[in-house]
Amino acid sequence: MAMAMASVARRRASGALLAARGALAGGSGVYLRSARGFASAGDENDVIIIGGGPGGYVAAIKAAQLGLKTTCIEKRGTLGGTCLNVGCIPSKASTLLSSSPSSSIPVFSLFSPRDLGFCLVLLRQDLFLSSALLHSSHMYHEANHSFPSHGVKFSQVEVDLAAMMAQKDKAVSNLTRGIEGLFKKNKVNYVKGFGKFVSTSEVSVDTIEGGNTVVKGKNIIIATGSDVKSLPGITIDEKKIVSSTGALSLSEIPKKLVVIGAGYIGLEMGSVWGRLGSEVTVVEFAPDIVPSMDSEVRKLFQRTLEKQKMKFMLKTKVVGVDTSGEGVKLTVEPAAGGERSTLEADVVLVSAGRTPYTAGLGLEDIGVKMDKVGRIIVDERFTTSVPGVYAIGDVIPGPMLAHKAEEDGVACVEFIAGKDGHVDYDLVPGVVYTHPEVASVGKTEDQVKASGVEYCVGKFPFMANSRAKAIDDAEGVVKILAEKETDKILGVHIMAPNAGELIHEAVLALQYGAASEDIARTCHAHPTMSEAVKEAAMATYDKPIHI
Numbered sequence: 001m002a003m004a005m006a007s008v009a010r011r012r013a014s015g016a017l018l019a020a021r022g023a024l025a026g027g028s029g030v031y032l033r034s035a036r037g038f039a040s041a042g043d044e045n046d047v048i049i050i051g052g053g054p055g056g057y058v059a060a061i062k063a064a065q066l067g068l069k070t071t072c073i074e075k076r077g078t079l080g081g082t083c084l085n086v087g088c089i090p091s092k093a094s095t096l097l098s099s100s101p102s103s104s105i106p107v108f109s110l111f112s113p114r115d116l117g118f119c120l121v122l123l124r125q126d127l128f129l130s131s132a133l134l135h136s137s138h139m140y141h142e143a144n145h146s147f148p149s150h151g152v153k154f155s156q157v158e159v160d161l162a163a164m165m166a167q168k169d170k171a172v173s174n175l176t177r178g179i180e181g182l183f184k185k186n187k188v189n190y191v192k193g194f195g196k197f198v199s200t201s202e203v204s205v206d207t208i209e210g211g212n213t214v215v216k217g218k219n220i221i222i223a224t225g226s227d228v229k230s231l232p233g234i235t236i237d238e239k240k241i242v243s244s245t246g247a248l249s250l251s252e253i254p255k256k257l258v259v260i261g262a263g264y265i266g267l268e269m270g271s272v273w274g275r276l277g278s279e280v281t282v283v284e285f286a287p288d289i290v291p292s293m294d295s296e297v298r299k300l301f302q303r304t305l306e307k308q309k310m311k312f313m314l315k316t317k318v319v320g321v322d323t324s325g326e327g328v329k330l331t332v333e334p335a336a337g338g339e340r341s342t343l344e345a346d347v348v349l350v351s352a353g354r355t356p357y358t359a360g361l362g363l364e365d366i367g368v369k370m371d372k373v374g375r376i377i378v379d380e381r382f383t384t385s386v387p388g389v390y391a392i393g394d395v396i397p398g399p400m401l402a403h404k405a406e407e408d409g410v411a412c413v414e415f416i417a418g419k420d421g422h423v424d425y426d427l428v429p430g431v432v433y434t435h436p437e438v439a440s441v442g443k444t445e446d447q448v449k450a451s452g453v454e455y456c457v458g459k460f461p462f463m464a465n466s467r468a469k470a471i472d473d474a475e476g477v478v479k480i481l482a483e484k485e486t487d488k489i490l491g492v493h494i495m496a497p498n499a500g501e502l503i504h505e506a507v508l509a510l511q512y513g514a515a516s517e518d519i520a521r522t523c524h525a526h527p528t529m530s531e532a533v534k535e536a537a538m539a540t541y542d543k544p545i546h547i
């Protein structure tokens with residue numbers, strides 16, 4: 001019965017996607033419609049994109065691939081936006097620095113070479129010189145925490161922070177130059193400078209070299225991203241009080257680090273510096289860390305971080321900051337008011353969210369409407385209140401994630417080209433890249449409960465997974481939520497060393513409307529961590545084998 005339901009769910013979803021593909025095929029090569037048509041010759045662009053982050057640069061490449069004459073304007077001087085320059089890539093480079101002393105042998109094969117960044121100096125360099133940095137960082141952790149129990153011993157292991165930073169910068173610059181190469185390959189015109197609307201079809205650019213040029217286009221996409229949200233009374237100097245950007249470039253390992261905000265950035269950067277030796281205290285206004293996470297998985301996650309010596313002050317607000325001395329003194333009090341106390345820190349990281357970046361764009365002059373928190377309002381085709389002007393990525397509502405910005409970018413230019421774009425914000429996976437990682441897609445249990453749908457839960461701990469046990473890195477769980485009547489999967493939450501990779505099986509399952517039985521009856525290779533996903537799926541509608 002459940003299997004029949006599963007197949008129905010699958011056919012329904014596949015049908016929907018096939019229909020979408022049919023629509024795409026119907027438009028193959030022929031631009032059916034566009035707000036303003038397409039340029040045939042001359043200087044005018046079909047598409048101008050302001051901002052060269054994951055949203056903007058991906059949109060530019062896709063537009064060019066669709067045959068549209070495309071110009072991308074970027075003020076930073078390098079492509080890749082926040083993500084490549086001061087976000088996803090440099091931060092993930094440092095997360096490779098391992099996990100808590102209590103856990104051992106992370107799965108080094110899970111990390112991608114593009115995440116390389118940190119250089120570790122091992123005194124026995126002869127063993128490691130030829131290794132890639134990913135390997136070196138893995139070895140650093142292993143050498144410090146796991147090698148001895150496996151019979152491999154070193155006299156001393158140390159970190160060279162300057163070398164780590166230099167390596168991170170090298171990785172970033174290689175990657176950003178790689179995008180410039182992709183622009184050339186796809187014939188995207190790249191203008192380095194700050195763009196400002198002078199009309200609904202013209203952008204004035206103050207170029208990095210010091211000149212000015214006006215770029216004309218039939219369609220203009222705003223992809224200007226986001227910036228750190230400052231807190232009242234706290235001035236970020238990027239030395240003692242830092243944003244994520246400063247936290248990625250500290251010249252010394254702070255003895256005491258206070259993090260304001262227990263979200264993605266706070267936990268990831270807190271983990272990085274904690275592993276390098278900082279005492280980390282996280283001050284969070286809300287009652288919980290990462291409020292968007294499934295509450296059961298969150299509790300497990302918080303306990304794990306606490307075991308790694310991260311301290312949490314929840315339901316707490318910072319009410320005063322004194323930087324006059326050598327370090328920083330923070331005055332905190334309970335969120336609901338009450339007795340104040342003082343925290344001392346060498347460095348304070350402000351990671352209380354990010355805010356859309358539209359400064360100096362001239363949006364008011366052309367009539368682009370924004371909501372109360374400064375996000376550009378768009379319709380389902382990414383069109384703003386001004387026809388021919390579009391917006392994507394962090395600057396519009398939706399999760400502030402690089403992969404979401406990329407999906408926006410592709411769909412937006414497909415719409416411009418007269419095709420059918422597709423982004424489902426309900427199925428954007430989220431990953432916190434700590435160790436273990438926490439990844440999720442779809443609804444949390446609280447959300448399912450609130451929706452009133454009857455549901456089943458299947459869970460499987462990595463303690464019962466043979467691969468996780470074999471590599472002695474078994475902290476975590478897979479949790480699957482499925483509709484009781486149809487077995488259709490509603491949400492999947494994974495805490496595991498490689499949760500950010502494991503989650504994609506679940507993303508695909510949700511995308512195709514699969515049932516938990518669909519996953520359970522799909523053959524999974526042994527021994528793999530993925531078998532835990534299969535077992536959790538079995539536990540959702542029936543019983544798992546290995547527990």
Ligand SMILES: Cc1cc2nc3c(=O)[nH]c(=O)nc-3n(C[C@H](O)[C@H](O)[C@H](O)COP(=O)(O)OP(=O)(O)OC[C@H]3O[C@@H](n4cnc5c(N)ncnc54)[C@H](O)[C@@H]3O)c2cc1C
Binds near residue numbers: 055
């Ligand atoms: C520390 C950190 C870690 C992160 N880690 C992850 C992660 O692991 N995974 C993930 O999915 N997301 C992560 N994010 C979020 C991710 O970086 C953003 O969601 C993503 O970069 C948004 O892409 P975007 O293209 O919308 O904007 P951005 O990447 O912000 O790019 C916008 C670009 O526009 C340029 N620009 C702005 N105004 C103008 C103008 N007027 N003229 C010309 N150029 C302009 C900016 O210089 C910038 O380069 C992280 C963010 C931070 C801060």
Ligand SMILES: NC(=O)c1ccc[n+]([C@@H]2O[C@H](COP(=O)([O-])OP(=O)(O)OC[C@H]3O[C@@H](n4cnc5c(N)ncnc54)[C@H](O)[C@@H]3O)[C@@H](O)[C@H]2O)c1
Binds near residue numbers: 285289
């Ligand atoms: N792995 C990833 O995908 C990744 C990594 C880093 C950043 N990001 C993106 O960047 C964005 C910004 O990250 P972030 O961590 O700054 O924001 P966030 O929204 O993830 O977390 C901010 C946290 O700060 C808390 N907060 C807000 N005001 C506060 C205050 N005055 N005092 C104490 N706590 C306060 C919030 O309750 C929340 O828990 C995120 O939305 C995320 O999408 C993603």
